[in-house]
Amino acid sequence: MTDIAQIYIALLDEGVDVWRPVQAERLSGNTYRILSQPYDREIESWQFEPGDVVLCEIVESSDGRILAATKKVNPG
Numbered sequence: 001m002t003d004i005a006q007i008y009i010a011l012l013d014e015g016v017d018v019w020r021p022v023q024a025e026r027l028s029g030n031t032y033r034i035l036s037q038p039y040d041r042e043i044e045s046w047q048f049e050p051g052d053v054v055l056c057e058i059v060e061s062s063d064g065r066i067l068a069a070t071k072k073v074n075p076g
Contacts, residue, residue, distance in 0.1 A: 012045040
């Protein structure tokens with residue numbers, strides 16, 4: 001059984017903090033793999049890409065506390 005969660009990825013080059021909600025598979029603890037999903041690189045620049053394994057932590061955003069990808073890690 002897979003554990004799918006919504007995490008947030010920072011958008012780059014926005015001038016202000018902007019977070020994109022994405023679907024990710026929880027691997028263990030606070031480690032997630034970003035699932036394949038629509039991503040138009042001509043419209044948005046994500047900090048992390050689909051397929052990346054990332055560490056997540058709770059961060060404060062303008063909308064409150066969110067589970068955000070903060071660092072790319074090597075799977076293993």
